[in-house]
Amino acid sequence: MLNDLRFAVRQLLKNPGFTAVAVLVLALGIAGNIVAFSFYNSFFLRPFPFREADRLVDLDETAPRWNLEYTGLSYLSFDAWRRESRCFQSMGAWAGGAYNLATRSSVERVSGARVTHDLAAVLGLQPVLGRFFTPEEDRPGGAKVVVLGQRLWQRLFGGADILGQSLRLDQDVYTIVGVLPKDTSMLENTDLWVPLAENSNSQDNWYLSGAGRLKPGATLAQAREELRRVHRSLIDQRKATENTFPRLSPLSERYFGPARLVIDVFLSAALLVLVIAGGNVAALMLARGLARSREFGVRLALGATGWSVARLIGIEALLVSGLGGVLGACLGFWGLRALLAALGGMLPGWLHFDFDWRVGLFILLLVLAVGCLGALPTIRSALGTIRPGALQSSAQQSTVSIPRRRALNALVVAELAITVVVTIQAGLLVQAFRWLQRADPGYRPANVLLYELALPAGKYGSPEARVAFFRNHLEAVRHLPGVMDASAVSAPPLGEHWGTFFDIEHAAPRRPQDPDPVVLQRIAFPGYFETMGIRLLKGRTFTERDGLNEGALAVVVNELFVQQFWPNQEALGKRIRSRGSNRPWMTVVGVVHDVKHYGMDRPMIPGVYLPYAQMPLGQMSVVVRAAGPPATILPAVRALLRQTDPELPVFGVATLQERLTRSIWLRRLYSALIGILAGAALLMAMGGIFGVFSYVVGRRNRELAIRLALGASPKSVGWLVLRQGLRLVLTGVGIGLALALATTPLMRSLLFGVSSSDPLTFGAIAVLLGAVALLACWVPAWRATRIHPMEALRCE
Amino acid sequence: MIQLRNLEKHIDTKAGPLYLLRQINLDIGDGEFLTIMGPSGAGKSTLLSILGLYDHAWDGEFHFLDQAVHKLPVKQRAALNKRHIGFVFQQFHLLDDLTVAENLDIPLSYRDIKKPERQAIVADLLDRFGMVAKKDLFPSQLSGGQQQLVAVARALVAKPALILADEPTGNLHTDQGREIMELFKKLNAQGTAIIQVTHNEAWAAYGHRIIRLRDGWMEK
Incomplete structure (x- = not known):
C-alpha cells in the first residue's frame, strides 16, 4: 500500500x-x-x-381562509396557550418597535421591543446588570420600566451602574431595571426592552412574535396537538376567531x-x-x-x-x-x-x-x-x-478500444447533459430576475426620497395636533428648492403590512368555506398618489377635505379590491366599513393601480387607502419627489425639523429606488451565484469535451491517416470526426433537456414571470450549448484534416 | 509512366536545409516492376511518398502519366492519386474496427462509386484473393500474412495503374513474404506497374530493375 x-x-x-x-x-x-x-x-x-436550542419552538398562528401562512400571534391566544399548556416549560412573546430616546443633547431613534416578562427565561438570557421584568410590571398599568441592551448601555452610560435611573422614551419616563448581554439570540439588534403589559382580553390583533421552550422529553408533535386542543376550546368559548390556528415550527423552518x-x-x-x-x-x-x-x-x-x-x-x-x-x-x-x-x-x-x-x-x-x-x-x-x-x-490498435471509447463517450454525454440542466436552471433564474427588473412596480421609483417621522403621543396626543404637524411639514417641504411634490403614507411600497377586514356593500355573499382575504390598509395624505406616480384608474384621489367631515368619509381602493369584491360592478360610490365595528361607512371615491407592496416577486392583495384626517397616526413615512437626486433634499428637511420640533428624529431614510433594488438584491445574488456555477459547468464541460475529443482524435490519427492514404479527402475526414462529436452533442443535449424538463418544475416558486419550461430559455441554451460543444469538437476535427498520412503512418 | 528530373526534397533545420533526396533523375515505364533499395535513412520511403503523390513539398520536375505533377495544384494531385495509385504498407494498416470486406470497401467509398457496384467489386476481389470465407472477420482475427493479403487486395480494389509497396513483407515470415511477392509478380504480369521498397535481396530480385539510394542520392 x-x-x-x-x-x-x-x-x-x-x-x-x-x-x-x-x-x-x-x-x-x-x-x-x-x-x-x-x-x-x-x-x-x-x-x-x-441555550438548548433544540427545545425552542417558534409560536405563531396561521389563517388559510385569509390567505395568510403566518398571521402573527394574538395576545389572547398566547395568554391562553401559556396558561394551559403542559408541554412547554415557558413561553414568551414580543412586538418589535422603535422609540424616540431623548438624551441630554438630542433625540435619537432606537430600536426597542415590548416583551412578556417570561421571555428572558424562554431564551435563556441572564441580565449582566439588574434583573428582567416581573409579572406585575407586565400588566396593563404596570410600572414603566426598561431593560437596556449592553451596546446602548455602553454607548450612553459607559457601562456605569445606572439601575434606578430614568430614561425618556417617546416623552414617557421609564426606570432602568437591568441590562441584557450583547448576545440576545433572536432579539438581536434591539437596543432596549419594555414590558408588553397587554390586556389578556385583547382580541383580533395578531401582532406578536412568540417562542416557547419545550419541557425536557416533550416533542413538537405533542406540543402541536396540545395547542390545537387549547385553541379549539378558545374557539368553542367564542373567545377566538375560528379562522386562525396555532402554527408551531422549528426555529430553522421559521427563519430559513x-x-x-x-x-x-x-x-x-x-x-x-x-x-x-x-x-x-x-x-x-x-x-x-x-x-x-x-x-x-x-x-x-x-x-x-x-x-x-x-x-x-x-x-x-x-x-x-x-x-x-x-x-x-x-x-x-x-x-x-x-x-x-x-x-x-x-x-x-x-x-x-x-x-x-x-x-x-x-x-x-x-x-x-x-x-x-x-x-x-x-x-x-x-x-x-x-x-x-x-x-x-x-x-x-488504430483506434481507442471499444469499452474505453464507450466510457469516454458516456462521460462526454453525461457532462453535457448536466451542463444543460445547470445552465437551464441558471437561465430560468436570470430570466425571472430580468422579468422582475422590467416589471411595473405600480409607481415611479426614480427621484423619490422616503423618511419616517414618529410623533410622540405625549406632545402630539390629539388627532388635530398630528394632522396639523404633518400638514405644515409637508407644505414646508413642498416649498424646498428641488422638491416637485411631497406627501405621506403609513406604509410605503415594500413597507409594513397592516391587514384588516371590511364589511363591503354589494359584495357577493360569502359562504363559511369561502376564502376571506385580508385587505391591506394604508393611510395616505392628499397628493400621495401623485407624488408616487401611482396611476388613478377611476374617480379622484384625496383632497384636503377628505376625512374631515364624519358624514362623508372617503376611501380609495386598488384594482384587486374591485376584482375581488365587486367584479363587473362599478366601484365608485360603493361603501365599506371596518368589519364588526360601529364605524361609519366610507365611500369609494377612486380606484388606483395596484402597487407591488410586498416585493416585486410577491403577489399583491386587495388594498385600501384611507385619508390621513380620517385616521391620524403618529408615525408616517414622508415621500418627496425631487427634480434631481433625492438625497440632496435631506439636509434641508433636517433643518426644517430642527426649527419646528428639534426633538423629532428623522429615521428610515432611503430613496425609493434603493428600497426597490434592495428588495430584489437577494434574488440578484443567488441568480448570479447559480449563473457563475452554470458558467463554471459550461467551461468545465467544454474543457472536458475538448480534452476527450482531442484525445480520441489523437488516438485515431493512424486510422485517419490510413483513410487519407486510401483516398479520403481532408474534408471528409474532418466531417467524420465532427459527425462523431455531433452524435454525442445531440445525445447529451437531448438527455439534458429531458432532465431539465423533469426537474425545473421543482423550482417553480423561484420563477416569477417565466414558465419552468420556458421554450425560449430551453431553445436558446440547447442551441448555445450545442454550438459551443461543436466548437470544442471542431478544433480536433480541424486538426484531423491537417494529418499528413505518410508521416503519421511512418511514426507507427 | 513516371519521369523525375532533378527532384530534390529538403527540410529546414536550425543548422540550415537538410536534404532527404538529391537530384533524383528516374524514368519508370508502364507495367514496370521497380525495386528501391538502400540503408535506413537513405530516402526510400520519402521517394515512395512523393511518387504516391502524398508529399507535395519538393523541388524539380515530376511527370506522371503525361501530366506535369510539379505544375498541378494539390487538389489535382490528390485526384491523380485517387485514380491511379494503390499503396501497400509494411504494417498493413488495416482499420481494426472494420471487417475484411469493409476494409476493402473503404477506398471505393472515397471514389463516389455507388454501393451496389462497390459490393460487386469487393465480392469479386474477395473471390480472386480466396478470402470469401474471411470477409466478416476483423483484422485481429487474421494472421500477418492474411492481413497483408487484405492490404494488397485493398490497394488493388480501385484498379490502380501503379502499386507502391513500402516493405510489404517486412512484418511477414519467409513463406508469407514469398506468397505476397508471387502475388505482386502476377499482378505485374497483368499490367499493373509496381514500385517496391525492400531490404531483402531475394524479394528485390522480383523486380525488373533495382535502384539504390544512399544519403538521398541515387547510386549510378
Whole structure:
C-alpha cells in the first residue's frame, strides 16, 4: 500500500500538468460545494447557538381562509396557550418597535421591543446588570420600566451602574431595571426592552412574535396537538376567531424555510458542477490510463492481480481528489467569507458559519466520491481490455478500444447533459430576475426620497395636533428648492403590512368555506398618489377635505379590491366599513393601480387607502419627489425639523429606488451565484469535451491517416470526426433537456414571470450549448484534416 | 509512366536545409516492376511518398502519366492519386474496427462509386484473393500474412495503374513474404506497374530493375 502511494506520488509529480489541471478543476468544484453546504449546515443542520436550542419552538398562528401562512400571534391566544399548556416549560412573546430616546443633547431613534416578562427565561438570557421584568410590571398599568441592551448601555452610560435611573422614551419616563448581554439570540439588534403589559382580553390583533421552550422529553408533535386542543376550546368559548390556528415550527423552518429552495437549488447546482469536474478528472485519468496500458499489462504479466492494479489507480485518483479537497477547502473558506461579506447585515448576527465536523465530513465524502468516480472508468477499462499476453496489441490498435471509447463517450454525454440542466436552471433564474427588473412596480421609483417621522403621543396626543404637524411639514417641504411634490403614507411600497377586514356593500355573499382575504390598509395624505406616480384608474384621489367631515368619509381602493369584491360592478360610490365595528361607512371615491407592496416577486392583495384626517397616526413615512437626486433634499428637511420640533428624529431614510433594488438584491445574488456555477459547468464541460475529443482524435490519427492514404479527402475526414462529436452533442443535449424538463418544475416558486419550461430559455441554451460543444469538437476535427498520412503512418 | 528530373526534397533545420533526396533523375515505364533499395535513412520511403503523390513539398520536375505533377495544384494531385495509385504498407494498416470486406470497401467509398457496384467489386476481389470465407472477420482475427493479403487486395480494389509497396513483407515470415511477392509478380504480369521498397535481396530480385539510394542520392 505504501509502495502504491509512493508510486502514485511519483506519477503525479512526473505529470505536473495533468496533476495541476485535475487538482484545480476539483478544487473549484469542491469550493462551490463547501460554500453551498455551509449555508445548508448553518440554516438547517447545526443547532442554533441558543441555550438548548433544540427545545425552542417558534409560536405563531396561521389563517388559510385569509390567505395568510403566518398571521402573527394574538395576545389572547398566547395568554391562553401559556396558561394551559403542559408541554412547554415557558413561553414568551414580543412586538418589535422603535422609540424616540431623548438624551441630554438630542433625540435619537432606537430600536426597542415590548416583551412578556417570561421571555428572558424562554431564551435563556441572564441580565449582566439588574434583573428582567416581573409579572406585575407586565400588566396593563404596570410600572414603566426598561431593560437596556449592553451596546446602548455602553454607548450612553459607559457601562456605569445606572439601575434606578430614568430614561425618556417617546416623552414617557421609564426606570432602568437591568441590562441584557450583547448576545440576545433572536432579539438581536434591539437596543432596549419594555414590558408588553397587554390586556389578556385583547382580541383580533395578531401582532406578536412568540417562542416557547419545550419541557425536557416533550416533542413538537405533542406540543402541536396540545395547542390545537387549547385553541379549539378558545374557539368553542367564542373567545377566538375560528379562522386562525396555532402554527408551531422549528426555529430553522421559521427563519430559513423560505430560503430552503434557493439553498437546495444552489447546492444541487454545485453538486452537479462537481460531478462535471469529477467527470473531467475521470476522462483525464482514462486518457492517461491508455498511455499506461503497457505498464498495466506488464504488471499483470508479472503476477499483479486485478485488485492490485485497481488499488494503484484508486490511490492515484484519491490523491488527486484529496489535493483538490484541501485546495477546495481553502478556496471554499475564502469564498464563504467573501459571500458573507457581500450579504452584509442580511443574515442574523447570531448565525455562525464556522467549519464544523459536518463540513469536514461533507468534504471527506466529496473527496471519496470524486476519487471513486475518477478511478472507476479507468479501472474498468484497464481490467477489461488489458491482458498479460496482449502487450503488443494495445500499441498497434488504430483506434481507442471499444469499452474505453464507450466510457469516454458516456462521460462526454453525461457532462453535457448536466451542463444543460445547470445552465437551464441558471437561465430560468436570470430570466425571472430580468422579468422582475422590467416589471411595473405600480409607481415611479426614480427621484423619490422616503423618511419616517414618529410623533410622540405625549406632545402630539390629539388627532388635530398630528394632522396639523404633518400638514405644515409637508407644505414646508413642498416649498424646498428641488422638491416637485411631497406627501405621506403609513406604509410605503415594500413597507409594513397592516391587514384588516371590511364589511363591503354589494359584495357577493360569502359562504363559511369561502376564502376571506385580508385587505391591506394604508393611510395616505392628499397628493400621495401623485407624488408616487401611482396611476388613478377611476374617480379622484384625496383632497384636503377628505376625512374631515364624519358624514362623508372617503376611501380609495386598488384594482384587486374591485376584482375581488365587486367584479363587473362599478366601484365608485360603493361603501365599506371596518368589519364588526360601529364605524361609519366610507365611500369609494377612486380606484388606483395596484402597487407591488410586498416585493416585486410577491403577489399583491386587495388594498385600501384611507385619508390621513380620517385616521391620524403618529408615525408616517414622508415621500418627496425631487427634480434631481433625492438625497440632496435631506439636509434641508433636517433643518426644517430642527426649527419646528428639534426633538423629532428623522429615521428610515432611503430613496425609493434603493428600497426597490434592495428588495430584489437577494434574488440578484443567488441568480448570479447559480449563473457563475452554470458558467463554471459550461467551461468545465467544454474543457472536458475538448480534452476527450482531442484525445480520441489523437488516438485515431493512424486510422485517419490510413483513410487519407486510401483516398479520403481532408474534408471528409474532418466531417467524420465532427459527425462523431455531433452524435454525442445531440445525445447529451437531448438527455439534458429531458432532465431539465423533469426537474425545473421543482423550482417553480423561484420563477416569477417565466414558465419552468420556458421554450425560449430551453431553445436558446440547447442551441448555445450545442454550438459551443461543436466548437470544442471542431478544433480536433480541424486538426484531423491537417494529418499528413505518410508521416503519421511512418511514426507507427 | 513516371519521369523525375532533378527532384530534390529538403527540410529546414536550425543548422540550415537538410536534404532527404538529391537530384533524383528516374524514368519508370508502364507495367514496370521497380525495386528501391538502400540503408535506413537513405530516402526510400520519402521517394515512395512523393511518387504516391502524398508529399507535395519538393523541388524539380515530376511527370506522371503525361501530366506535369510539379505544375498541378494539390487538389489535382490528390485526384491523380485517387485514380491511379494503390499503396501497400509494411504494417498493413488495416482499420481494426472494420471487417475484411469493409476494409476493402473503404477506398471505393472515397471514389463516389455507388454501393451496389462497390459490393460487386469487393465480392469479386474477395473471390480472386480466396478470402470469401474471411470477409466478416476483423483484422485481429487474421494472421500477418492474411492481413497483408487484405492490404494488397485493398490497394488493388480501385484498379490502380501503379502499386507502391513500402516493405510489404517486412512484418511477414519467409513463406508469407514469398506468397505476397508471387502475388505482386502476377499482378505485374497483368499490367499493373509496381514500385517496391525492400531490404531483402531475394524479394528485390522480383523486380525488373533495382535502384539504390544512399544519403538521398541515387547510386549510378
